[in-house]
Amino acid sequence: MAVRRRYKSLAAAGIATAMTLTLASCSGGPGGSDDVTLKLVAADYGDNAANSSKHYWDGVVRAFEAKHPNIKVDVDVYSWEDVDKEVEKRVEAGNAPDMAQIGAYADYAAEGKLYSADDLLSISTQADFTPGLADAGEYHRVQYGLPFGASTRRLFYNKKLFAQAGIDNPPKTWSDIKQDAQLLKDAGVKTPFALPLGPEETQAETMIWMLSGGGGYTDSIGKYTIDSRQNVQTFKWVKDNLVTPGLTGGDPAKLNRQAGFDAFADGKVGMLNGHPTLMQQAKAKGVDYGTVALPGINGPAKSTMGVADWMMGFKQHGHRAEIGKFLDFVYDKDNVLKFSGDYGLLPVTVSASQGMLAEDKYKKLHSFLRQLPDAEFYPADKTSWPLVSKTVKAKMGGAVGSGGDPQQVLTDIENTANEADSATR
Known part of the structure; x- marks a missing residue:
């Protein structure tokens, strides 16, 4: 069952995040003016080349890079059979991706390898996650797993x-x-x-x-x-x-x-x-x-049972600010709604969920979506x-x-x- 979330003061979290971003920019670290290339390893939700998730990520990256020309994003898409093993292999080799969109986050959080949601995301993005999904992304009451795709039964x-x-x-x-x-x-x-x-x-x-x-x-x-x-x-x-x-x-x-x-x-x-x-x-x-x-x-x-897949940001290469900018863009309402609609999944944010409920073309998903706020999830926070x-x-x-x-x-x-x-x- 979902672990109960420890709610923090959004105002306090916002001040802390803003201070961290400012210090990073002034120090010439993450958030500075140098060009950065982020690496993302993602799972494929399609079942053939024509509907591969690669097409979705190509569109998202193209739109993001047009707004942020100093941040490039390279995305490698793997089947669900291979994606978790690929990330594990890269981490063990000492070359973790900046981001991974895979099935579990707790092991990496327990090892201190991940940024928390507070480290990465704007307050508005964090607040937009469906609460039960945000709860399920916590390890020791801190959110490290960012829900990406969801479903209910x-x-x-x-x-x-x-x-x-x-x-x-x-x-x-x-x-x-x-x-x-x-x-x-x-x-x-x-x-x-x-x-x-x-x-x-x-x-x-x-x-x-x-x-x-x-x-x-x-x-x-x-x-x-x-x-x-x-x-x-x-x-x-x-x-x-x-x-x-x-x-x-x-x-x-x-x-x-x-x-x-x-x-x-x-x-x-x-x-x-x-x-x-x-x-x-x-x-x-x-x-x-x-x-x-x-x-x-x-x-x-x-x-009912709910299932979520997870996005996470790795600390190794120190691209915290750039990862945060990209993920804030990824979790924009329109991007979340498009991904969910393309692959028959449920949105992980409140704004995109409301958008899906408002459109008749998603009518068959509505009964699944209405169950999501009260769904129970695997104990994925446990290593x-x-x-x-x-x-x-x-x-x-x-x-x-x-x-x-x-x-x-x-x-x-x-x-x-x-x-x-x-x-x-």
Whole structure:
């Protein structure tokens, strides 16, 4: 769950930032008159050369350099499979990029390698971040991770298959899910409810179910609660009511998220939890679908899962002022809205969110966007989280499979999490 943010006096922060900028300019350091070339390593949100994120960054850089001729920006775009490893490689080689737009920031923050948001951004830019996303970017109550792309989760359902099974309304509760899945199975649907607990993104599906059952990975102060009573009850229910009766179409431990998305887009899945990019995939295949808030035990879940990717600024080359100028430009309302609209993501700023809600062309994203302020995020502020996520990927599929024991698996993961958390303090 999101760590509660420590709010500071914006006026005090503004004075401190202004003083720092002035001193840097007077000393001939960052902010001086010399030409500077910034290096940015960014993730690719496209799925082919035609819609690669490189095109987005080319446009942003061109517009920025026209306003700031003494600051050049070189952007290297890598696939999501490679981008985190590329940044890690550069950092370990002693040549960190000035900026990185990747999946996690906490390790670099813990090592003292990053500028804080206060170091880099104007007060107006900081204040424009959606609060829950700003919270999720904190390490030890200081924001180092700047949210870049975001999404939330909703339950997708195939309207045609629902109609063929005689289902008039989408599910609102777990009981509805079980009943509807059985009706879909009786109507010949091979996968009534796709449950992707394979190694690709098990940590996401796991968190979705935790939240819908009133639990989560951590409590409000950031302590792991993986084997809580709520979480154990949730996965016992999933095992007994969906997997064992054969309503998931196979072994969840062998189903990856993308395979589940592909099957839904092919019209072979009745229901699954998904994020906004599934809408584009389903539309391309002509699937008539709907989305609803995640069903909970007795009604819609109180919160949904949110996911954010992160921008960060590295200290190594000392280009603090120039990085700040570029990032203030990147987080301009129009730039944030264009990026989000181009790639089916949710804006990370209040101004761009309001802009998206005001435009009918983004109507299908509105229900996802309205959930964002109250969404819960991975505990990305914890340096132990990568190991915990890896452990969840390896074990959670087996917890609900034949012979699986949710209590034992969740306790094993909890023990691993607590040991890792203690070791990184």
